Amino acid sequence: MMVCLQPPFLQAGTMRVVVIGAGVIGLSTALCIHERYRPVLQSLDVKVYADRFTPLTSTDVAAGLWQPYISDPSHPQEALWNQQTFNYLLSHINSPNAANMGLALVSGYNLFREAVPDPYWKDIVLGFRKLTPRELDNFPDYSYGWFNTSLILEGRRYLQWLTERLTERGVKFFLRKVESFEEVARGGADVIINCTGVWAGVLQPDPLLQPGRGQIIKVDAPWMKHFIITHDPERGIYKSPYIIPGIQAVTLGGIFQLGNWSETNNIQDHNTIWEGCCRLEPTLKDAEIVGEWTGFRPARPQVRLEREQLHFGSSNTEVIHNYGHGGYGLTIHWGCALEVAKLFGKVLEERSLLKMPPSHL
């Protein structure tokens, strides 16, 4: 990965895109745009600006299980973007590169204390069914549940993979803390893709965006082959224990604190996670802890994915916002990247850089 600390010379006639943010949203959006438009627009130049790169992004803390929230999204488009992401990832599952991407199939359990309606994504995942009584015997605190096959997309490995793909394409990365859209616009950017996640409020206040603080413990428990996610509708999403096996380690979690900006691990949260998960899965009691992390889900009532024109001096700068993916960033990322690419295509049309959008969109 090339990390440069100074912007390059301006070149006449180029379409310069700056993606702010190098988590899963920033990198996948950069890749999606580059894949679709570089072939038809030789002057396309894409750069990534970020003050945090893997392994220090929010994406790196995520367990990586593809699973939307169990309630219907407030914005129906999100359901489509989730589905597009699942299908896109599934199409890679038989590639020899799957493990390199951090991608694997995983099956498991969603557990409830009472019967609930099926989720809207039941036909997106594979083999969705209800749990049988014998399976529920395993989980004495729960009386109802689902079994399905989904995907793991490990944040750290996927970001490394995205970085490799972008580097191959000549996309450059810059370590810098962006203080304003204006500074990026005056630096020569024609289009800015805002993928700043939970810190988007720094660039433009957004009262709808809040940190959904999460803490996770990673353990060595290679006998765990299934995810187990419990639900407590009274407490809310991610506040109930969950166990998600990754490629090398198993993630234990169950913390979601809205408005908490504390980036350090908290001992009470540690105990909540540990006790909850060991109660759920007694075999964990002897598992060795390999790490503990805190991250902020960029929580928002819905994803902000839209264009905005900003005027600095005499030029117009297009900003495409793509942030606020809560606890389902990995789950929805590719659908959002496709949507941003579509909006970007419209920008190109408007600027007569493109006669019509590429047919494969």
Add this chain to the structure above:
Amino acid sequence: MPWLLLIGQGRATVPRADLQAGSAQPMDRVRIAVVGAGVMGLSTTVCISKLVPRCSITVISDKFTPETTSDVAAGMLIPPTYPEQLDGHEGVSLKHSHCHHFSFCSALLFSTIIDTPLHKQKQWFKETFDHLFAIANSTEAEDAGVLLVSGWQIFRSIPAEEVPFWADVVLGFRKMTKDELKKFPQHVFGQAFTTLKCEGPVYLPWLEKRVKGSRGLILTRRIEDLWELHPSFDIVVNCSGLGSRQLAGDAKIFPVRGQVLKVQAPWLKHFIRDGSGLTYIYPGISNVTLGGTRQKGDWNLSPDAEISKDILSRCCVLEPSLRGACDIREKVGLRPSRSGVRLEKELLVRDGRRLPVVHHYGHGSGGITTHWGTALEAARLVSECAQALRTPAPKSKL
């Protein structure tokens, strides 16, 4: 012989029940020898210790974990579908066979369990499943090497039996959906379920601990003849697998050679088994087992490099990500195959001496799958022998 020395050094002589009329005294401590320390020997020992009061058990074997056949087996609880396809032969329906001698044909073309009724196979499987399921959900799971795994059994053509006899023993059994089958373009039908994996190299040491915990003895020795155990032991339990060819003079037991690869591919969380049973991918605690072969009558324990290449290639067809697998180790095991598990009592008689034997061997490719059920039954047979020895009757019937 070690145990004779022990006896000579002041071990109390246990009065033996005299089987002649009139002079009998009931036997106090029954001395049991279990021959074989694979999954059968060790689990039978544990079952006996729980069932038979006032007995001492000694496990005697030349091989222990990790060098037994049970250590090579992946330990997936999926009962074999009989008849089992052997290498180099297409599955031929007996209807179309031109052979007139059924057992001759079956020995050539299939590994067929014809002697064990289906309800028994199911009972043993269920007992094993229930026993291991309880361990999997307890804090012992990691120490015992038992885990739950979900996955798929896939077929290139619709099988005669879409729902096998064990469907309600495993968890969540159902047919695969069309979307699930897309992962396997060469297959047209599949079954999805959750079952257990029981790993020899971890399970056997765990059983050995249990044996020692109930004050069982474990001795290393190669037994050439069961009579070596007389008169030091009152009952012999023969769990010697293929060794029974010699020890029990059983010509009906033969090896079916299986070569497997154990690789590192920790991203794999599901088992995949081709319905023929010849190709499979079984993710375990610390490695993934890739298989396999079924070579009848082949005693060769050395891995064959060509076969390893072939196994990897067949498995990569089912799971292309395996091309990234590393740390590949080859292993070979000889399945103790027979037309049925031999689970019965036999009274050996020679020169007026009597030695009750309980045979417990011949599980073929269904060893770990049925071990607890057959061990319970073997323990019951041992209990019967012990009772008979303790009964001061003029003419004990064994």
